[in-house]
Amino acid sequence: MPRVTDPAAPRIALVGATGVVGTTLLQLIEERGFRYRDLHLVASARSAGREVAVEGRSYQVQDLDGFDFSGIDVAFFSAGARVSTTFVPKAVAQGALVIDNTSAFRMDPDTPLVVPQVNAHELDTRPASGIIANPNCSTIPLVRLLKPVQERWGIRQAVVSTYQAASGAGYSGIEELRAGARAVLDDPDSTGVTGTFSPSLAFDLIPRIDRLLEDGFTFEEQKMLQESRKILALPHLDVTTTCVRVPVVNSHSEAAWIECHNPVDRTELVQLLAQQQEVTVHDLTTPGAFPTPRTAGDPNHVHVGRVRVAAHNPRGFWMWIVADNVRIGAALNALQIAEALTERGVL
C-alpha cells in the first residue's frame, strides 16, 4: 500500500540502503509506519541505478559519491566505519542530522551514543556534532538489561562471552557461512570458504571479531566496555568480554555473568527484567527456559533466559541473552532514535 508522503515529516536518506542493515531499516520504516516527506536510497557505485521498492513505490539507488545532503533532514549511515569517517562530516556540513550505525563516532565526546530504552534523554536537544551514534550490536541488548540491575543492586563487574552471528558481517558473511557449510557437508575435510571470515566459519568458531588491539583484546571487545560505560554514564563500570563468531546466520547471543554489590533475588530479578521495554524473559515462570537465535520469537525484543543466581555466591547471577543483531543491534535502535527525536520535536 503506497502511503502518501507526509509534508510535515523529515526528508530522509539511507546510506548503505542495499546492505543487511539498510534493507532491514527499510522494512522497519514500513512495519512501524515511520513518516517521511521523501526518501533517498544511497549506496556505492556498485548498486547505483538499482531499483528498490519501498511501500509500493520504486526508488533508484544513488551513488554516495556526489550525493547532495543539502535537502536531507536526517541521514542514516550503515555502510561501514570508513564510509562514515569520510561522508558523515560532509552530510553534517550540508545540514543533515546523522544517525550513524558504525563505530566511527561512538566515542566522540560531542556525539551522544544512544539506546532509546536506556538514555533517550540525550536526544532532548540536537547534538553539538550533528551526529547521534548507534552502539555496537552486542552492547545494545546488554546495556538494556544492565541498567535496571545497576539501579537495583549495583554492578561490581560483568563478565560476558558472546556468540555472534554471521549477519554481523553483512550479506557477505551470511553467504560465506552458507557456502562454507555446504562445502563441509559435501566433504568433511574441506577447509570451507574464507574471505569475510578466516578461518571459515562453517562448523567452526572464530574467537576474534574486528581487529586486535595492543592489549590483546579485540576492538569488538573494547567497544563493549567503552560503549557500555558511555551509554550508562558509569565511567568505571567493569565489563570484560570475549567476543566469538559462531556458525549461526542471524541473532547474537551472550552468556553474561553479573556480579553485584548486593545479594540478588531471582524472583525479583526476573520480574524487574520483564518490566523493561521490549524485553521477553523466557524463564519468568519456567526456570531454565531459554531463547535461541532461531526460536526466540519477536525479533524486535531482547530475549532473556536461564536467569540463575549462584548458590555459593548470591551476589552473582547468569543470564543468557539473544537479540537480533540487525534489528535490536542496528536498524531498530537507529529507527527508535529517529522516532524519539521526532517525538521531542528535534527532527
Place this chain on the structure above:
Amino acid sequence: MPRVTDPAAPRIALVGATGVVGTTLLQLIEERGFRYRDLHLVASARSAGREVAVEGRSYQVQDLDGFDFSGIDVAFFSAGARVSTTFVPKAVAQGALVIDNTSAFRMDPDTPLVVPQVNAHELDTRPASGIIANPNCSTIPLVRLLKPVQERWGIRQAVVSTYQAASGAGYSGIEELRAGARAVLDDPDSTGVTGTFSPSLAFDLIPRIDRLLEDGFTFEEQKMLQESRKILALPHLDVTTTCVRVPVVNSHSEAAWIECHNPVDRTELVQLLAQQQEVTVHDLTTPGAFPTPRTAGDPNHVHVGRVRVAAHNPRGFWMWIVADNVRIGAALNALQIAEALTERGVL
C-alpha cells in the same frame, strides 16, 4: 600390522566399543601402542555380532547382557551413565578394575576422579570402589590449565562459558547436526532435525546441556564445579559456568575468565601454560593467535589462545581453550589413566 598380544599385559574390555568414545579408544590403543593380553568389545544387543578390526585382527562385538567380566583386568565403560550404574558394580564384583567415562561414579567418595596430568598420584593404589572415574569433557581441559594458575597466583573465581560440539552427544548428535544443517540450507525456514537436540542444533545454539537442576543450573554446569573441586582437591574453588551446545561437529571450546588473588603477568602466564604436558599455547609469541575446533592441530593436546590480562584489573585474565572432547575429554584421558596404572604396577 597385527601386534602379538602380550601375555604380561592386562586383559581388557571396552563397553560401548561401537560408540564415538569407544571407537576413538580403539584408535588410541593402536596409535599409542597400548599393550594388552586380550581385548573384548562389548555393546548392546543392537551391535552384538558386528565385526570390528583392531590392529589387523577382527573382533566380534559382544552383548553386554550376559558378558562375563571374570577374566577381565580392566574394563573401560563408555555406554552412558545408566549402563554404568547397572553394570559397573557387576564388573567390579567379577574382579575387573573399571575406568568409567560416565558421570555415574564421579562424585563417589571411594572413587578417584582422575586427570593424569593433574592428580596421577591418586592412581598409586587400587581404589576402594574398584572404579576410577574419568571427568566430564569440559572439566578436563579446564583443570589442566587451572592447576598451575592456582599454584602460582591463587584463584578467586573462574567464570566459564562453553561452546560444546555435537559429538559430545555421540554419533547420533553428529548425524543430527549434519542432517539438520542440510535441511536448513535447502530451506532456510526448516526447523531442522530434532531428537538428540531440541530445538535443532543446525545454525542454532542450545544453552542447556544435560538435565536442569532445581537451582536453575544444568547438571553439566554442576559437574564442572563439583568435578573441578574434587580433581584439584580444592573444596571451595569457585567455578561458575554456562554450558552451551554449538553447531560444531567436534571439539569443545571454552571462554574462561580467571580472577586470581594476585596480579598476573601475561608473559609469565603463557610460559607457565606452555610448560604443561600436552598443552599448545597458540599465542605464546603471537599475541591474539587462537585455536579453533577445526584448525587447532594436534588432537591430543589442549589448545589455548587469546590469553590476555585485563588492563583495568590485572588480577583477571581470559583464555580461549579448545580441546577434542572425544580424545582429551574422554578416550585419551581414560587411556592415560590405564597407562599410569600400568606404570605404577597397579594394573
